[in-house]
Amino acid sequence: MKIIVSVKRVIDYNVKVRVKSDNSDVDLSNVKMALNPFCEIAVEEAIRLKEAGIASEIVVVSIGPNAVQEQLRTAMALGADRAIHIETESQPEPLNVAKLLAKVMEAEEPGLVILGKQSIDSDNNQVGQMLAALTRRPQGTFASKVTVEGDKALVTREVDGGLRTLSLTLPAIVTTDLRLNEPRYAKLPDIMKAKRKPLELKTPADFGVELKQHILQLKVEAPAQRQAGIKLDSVDALIDKLKNEAKVI
Amino acid sequence: MSILLIAEHDNSTLNPATLSAVTAASQLGGEITMLVVGNACQSVADEAVKVMGISKVLLADSDVYEKGLAENLSALIVELAADYSHIIAAASSTIKDTMPRVAALLDVGQLTEIVAVESVDTFKRPIYAGNAIATVQSRDAVKVITVRTSAFEKAKAEGGNANTEVVDVVFDMGVSRFVSEELVKSGRPELTAASTVISGGRGLGSAENFSLLEKVADKLVAAVGASRAAVDAGFVSNDLQVGQTGKIVAPELYIAVGISGAIQHLAGMKESKVIVAINKDGEAPIFQVADYGLVGDLFEILPELEAKL
Numbered sequence A: 001m002k003i004i005v006s007v008k009r010v011i012d013y014n015v016k017v018r019v020k021s022d023n024s025d026v027d028l029s030n031v032k033m034a035l036n037p038f039c040e041i042a043v044e045e046a047i048r049l050k051e052a053g054i055a056s057e058i059v060v061v062s063i064g065p066n067a068v069q070e071q072l073r074t075a076m077a078l079g080a081d082r083a084i085h086i087e088t089e090s091q092p093e094p095l096n097v098a099k100l101l102a103k104v105m106e107a108e109e110p111g112l113v114i115l116g117k118q119s120i121d122s123d124n125n126q127v128g129q130m131l132a133a134l135t136r137r138p139q140g141t142f143a144s145k146v147t148v149e150g151d152k153a154l155v156t157r158e159v160d161g162g163l164r165t166l167s168l169t170l171p172a173i174v175t176t177d178l179r180l181n182e183p184r185y186a187k188l189p190d191i192m193k194a195k196r197k198p199l200e201l202k203t204p205a206d207f208g209v210e211l212k213q214h215i216l217q218l219k220v221e222a223p224a225q226r227q228a229g230i231k232l233d234s235v236d237a238l239i240d241k242l243k244n245e246a247k248v249i
Numbered sequence B: 001m002s003i004l005l006i007a008e009h010d011n012s013t014l015n016p017a018t019l020s021a022v023t024a025a026s027q028l029g030g031e032i033t034m035l036v037v038g039n040a041c042q043s044v045a046d047e048a049v050k051v052m053g054i055s056k057v058l059l060a061d062s063d064v065y066e067k068g069l070a071e072n073l074s075a076l077i078v079e080l081a082a083d084y085s086h087i088i089a090a091a092s093s094t095i096k097d098t099m100p101r102v103a104a105l106l107d108v109g110q111l112t113e114i115v116a117v118e119s120v121d122t123f124k125r126p127i128y129a130g131n132a133i134a135t136v137q138s139r140d141a142v143k144v145i146t147v148r149t150s151a152f153e154k155a156k157a158e159g160g161n162a163n164t165e166v167v168d169v170v171f172d173m174g175v176s177r178f179v180s181e182e183l184v185k186s187g188r189p190e191l192t193a194a195s196t197v198i199s200g201g202r203g204l205g206s207a208e209n210f211s212l213l214e215k216v217a218d219k220l221v222a223a224v225g226a227s228r229a230a231v232d233a234g235f236v237s238n239d240l241q242v243g244q245t246g247k248i249v250a251p252e253l254y255i256a257v258g259i260s261g262a263i264q265h266l267a268g269m270k271e272s273k274v275i276v277a278i279n280k281d282g283e284a285p286i287f288q289v290a291d292y293g294l295v296g297d298l299f300e301i302l303p304e305l306e307a308k309l
Ligand SMILES: Cc1cc2nc3c(=O)[nH]c(=O)nc-3n(C[C@H](O)[C@H](O)[C@H](O)COP(=O)(O)OP(=O)(O)OC[C@H]3O[C@@H](n4cnc5c(N)ncnc54)[C@H](O)[C@@H]3O)c2cc1C
Pocket: A013, A037, A038, A120, B200, B201, B202, B203, B204, B226, B227, B228, B229, B230, B241, B242, B243, B244, B245, B246, B247, B257, B258, B259, B260, B261, B262, B263, B264, B265, B268, B278, B279, B280, B281, B284, B296, B297, B298, B299
């Protein structure tokens, strides 16, 4: 079975972004970029399925400017076999990403597609579900456990009240939650080897997909800042403040 | 303008998150139709007709909809979509699973977790774990929207007088099947609805130690939350995680115990009205957002707090 993993290049999760002074966007110049943490988990899950003999090949896909090739190489250093880069000027909206991935699915015929549940920059949480809808395939979102048995995937999902397990008929779309696995680090020899793994360059036009803008970003502002309050020296002082000043207990 | 609002429920009662979505929808102006889809959920529809601001309730009741499988729910919503300019719901896990499918099937974008309504097509939403707030405008004919419930007051649950209409189309896509679930039962208030939340982090050290925090929670009638580190370490179950990728809460009082205050955690609680931090490290970033801080050992502070409350 072939697995497609879709990965996004985003700001490193440790970096606290700043808003540009003209309020047009956040400032990403000279900011450390990385694989979206949920995508790292997606890559790891695919590798484990390959190590378990369930997957035969892992194809990693990313859509965006030239720089995303860095993340594709990282994914290949971790264990993906080959990469597809669909080049666009900037990173397109979720529906466009989903349309492109649907075309990749049509061409590659994977048994499983694994994505992150959410990009930590746009916080959209959309692409996997959109892809499943467009391809009319079942979805297991926010997965904390995935097992493949024959033509079915059993996916345990993190839901508001706890956990829920679904049985999906393959091919299926899975999006990862944090507890699905703990991603490994790439080793230096593997990073060198990844440079020679195949990376195919495509454009949206190659797939006959026209990128559309559904949502305009008019303005980006810094959130209201909280002021640091006061430090108290005893539990009694805390209870007094909560009762008599804040009046919350 | 006409709005279709998807109710959040467990087949027996209406989840109060729905009432926050009603408030967001009311700010758009126009008639609001509430869709109740589930199995044997007449009691939910009976609550829905009384919600202030609702003009009609659609009830789609079938065993196919029992577990809210996204494939089937989204097909139903898309079937009904033609009559509406806006499709809106509280950002619950079911809705996060379902709404992007609705948007894709309608060939429109989705506006995720709005925190303010600026006009019928323009909204505010947090990005980058809440470190920036974007004002976004939809260019699509139909606006598909999920609502961050902590940002909107709840509409009144009583006083309305809507009619119920039965929808009897049933969609069963047949590609996914419910197998089992483990739902956490707790006698405490629900995390996203509670007016007081007390959360524990890695500093608690073990699942057993969480009982120190639970005793304080019982005194305060508070919900219990956790950082991701505490969940990962297996101290508590995943549904308690507060943060960018967990639950978003904005209670009257939030008490963070043994939590350092990573940006991903702050993203889930910094809109709380009053924040208390208890941490032995006086430099921990949580103190930068806390109204009241106590620097000290939680193993001494929690029992004392419990005793004195
Ligand atoms: C993609 C992604 C998403 C994430 N999403 C979330 C999320 O939704 N929610 C979330 O919480 N995190 C999230 N995280 C993790 C986040 O980055 C932090 O790692 C996490 O919040 C740390 O949890 P903590 O504060 O409990 O642990 P730590 O950072 O280890 O802090 C423990 C604190 O306890 C204090 N302490 C220890 N012992 C005591 C004692 N005896 N008395 C008093 N204080 C004590 C220490 O001083 C320290 O400040 C995410 C990370 C990633 C990469």
